[in-house]
Structures are given as structure tokens and as C-alpha cells.
Amino acid sequence: MPKAFVVGHPIKHSRSPLIHGHWLKAYGLDGSYERIDVAPVDFGEFLRGFSARGYAGGNVTLPHKEIAFSAVDRRTARAQRVGAVNTLWLEDGLLWGDNTDVTGFMAHLDASLGAGWEQAVDTALVLGAGGAARAVVAGLQDRALKRIFVANRTLSKAEDLVRDLRPGSRVALETSAWEALGRVIPHAQLIVNTTSLGMAGQPPLALDLAGAPRHAAVADIVYVPLQTPLLAAAAQQGLRTVDGLGMLLHQAVPGFERWFGVRPEVTPELRALILADIEGAR
CATH class of the missing domain: 3.40.50.10860 (Leucine Dehydrogenase, chain A, domain 1)
Structure with missing residues (x-):
């Protein structure tokens, strides 16, 4: 057995x-x-x-x-x-x-947004620089995106991630200071939170999505609660949302x-x- x-x-x-x-x-x-x-x-x-x-x-x-x-x-x-x-x-x-985690995230993204979603995404923004962020960035690197920004409160961790995953990447990898997110969000057709912010018992992720592209999608790998404050804010803006539970199931x-x-x-x-x-x- x-x-x-x-x-x-x-x-x-x-x-x-x-x-x-x-x-x-x-x-x-x-x-x-x-x-x-x-x-x-x-x-x-x-x-x-x-x-x-x-x-x-x-x-x-x-x-x-x-x-x-x-x-x-x-x-x-x-x-x-x-x-x-x-x-x-x-x-x-x-x-x-x-x-x-790489295939789990991407399988759920495909199931949630539909086949060919990346044709409408030139730029992705990944929030966080831990192990989950590395898996998300690695998965996105295999798709037809042009650029991925990685933002983290400790910028050096984002720089480490980009340095480690940049070799051989067909997608341009760049870092963004957390304080500069307002300049990146208007260019990001996909935004992914890989931090614990918004998880039950943690502070919410305060992100101003007013400037996001109208057809953007927002994903959160947190699944407790299923609708995080970030996803609720995205829904209020009329953006497509992807919850965190599917990644857990597909991985x-x-x-x-x-x-x-x-x-x-x-x-x-x-x-x-x-x-x-x-x-x-x-």
C-alpha cells in the first residue's frame, strides 16, 4: 500500500x-x-x-x-x-x-483566466520575494510576457530573486521599490500577491488599484480568507480576480x-x- x-x-x-x-x-x-x-x-x-x-x-x-x-x-x-x-x-x-508550486499556480491561472490570457499581458507585477514569489516568477517566465516587475519591502530580496532567475530568461526581469508601486501598476496587466499580507490575522495589503489597466487581472495566493482585501478592492475596480485556493489544489x-x-x-x-x-x- x-x-x-x-x-x-x-x-x-x-x-x-x-x-x-x-x-x-x-x-x-x-x-x-x-x-x-x-x-x-x-x-x-x-x-x-x-x-x-x-x-x-x-x-x-x-x-x-x-x-x-x-x-x-x-x-x-x-x-x-x-x-x-x-x-x-x-x-x-x-x-x-x-x-x-510553479505548475500549481500556472494551472489555476489558466483555469481562472482562460486559455491564451497571456496574449493580453505584456507586463506582470509580483509582490513579494520569498519562495512563493520565486515559483510564480518561474512560471510566468515560460509564457509570452515581455516584462516582470518584482517588488518587495526589502528591495535587496527582490534584487536577489531577479539575479537568480534572470539567466536564460526570455522575459525581462526588473525590480521595483515598494514606494514606487504607483508608477508600475498602470503598466501591469497582471498583479500577483505572494506575501502574507491579507491573510487571516495579518495586516491587509493596501494597494491603490485605481490606476491599473481596465482589463488587468489580480491574483492572490492567500486562500484564508478566500476573498482577501486585495481581491475585494480589485473586484470593486471591475478587474478580474484569481483566488489562492486553486494553487493549493493544482500543486x-x-x-x-x-x-x-x-x-x-x-x-x-x-x-x-x-x-x-x-x-x-x-
């Missing part, structure tokens, strides 16, 4: 067991998926020993993604670009790492296929299940 996991610290908030449990039941598969709380000091030992405990692989969440990147034997090209690993599996005795697809041998679908039923759980936890 294949066994998989999500590992993090803390981990009790993770919805991944609910997602994978739904798919195991839906496809009639004999398998399991569980949360495992591992402190950073013990994470290296966990990676060396999980196969002996019968696990085929698993997901990695905060704060272990960068450590996992350094610890695996092999990485996919997109994990190498992002510098973080969120999906693990064993292959020919080697520990592999991938970053499915889970490649790992499930890798461990259990079936490529699952992100369905309205699954989305409703996770939404109900989020609402029930409030």
Missing part, C-alpha cells in the same frame, strides 16, 4: 491530507497520506529515514522547502530554478525533489500521480470540500 506524507513545522493547519484523502477515495485506491510534524533540527534525519518507514514520498511545506532543496540527490529543472523543493519521491534509490496533482499512479482532477467537489473545511475552522 503506497504511503505518502506532508512534512512541516507546524503542520496541523495543512489541508493536504484532505485533498489527497479525497482523491484516494474518489479513485478507489489503497493508500494513505498523513501529516508529520518535524522540527528543523530533525529534518535531515527524517529525509534519510522516511523510506525505511514505508513512505514512497511526500510534500514539504514551511519551513523545510529550502533545506529539502539542498538535501535531495536530484532536482527537476524547475526546482533548480526556484531554489526550493515541495515534492519528494524515490527513484532508483535516489531522492528526487520537484517544485510543483498537489503531480505528487499524487507520482506516488499513487493516477493523475487526479481538480474538481468543483474537491474545491467545495476544502472551502467547507476552511469555513468550519473559522
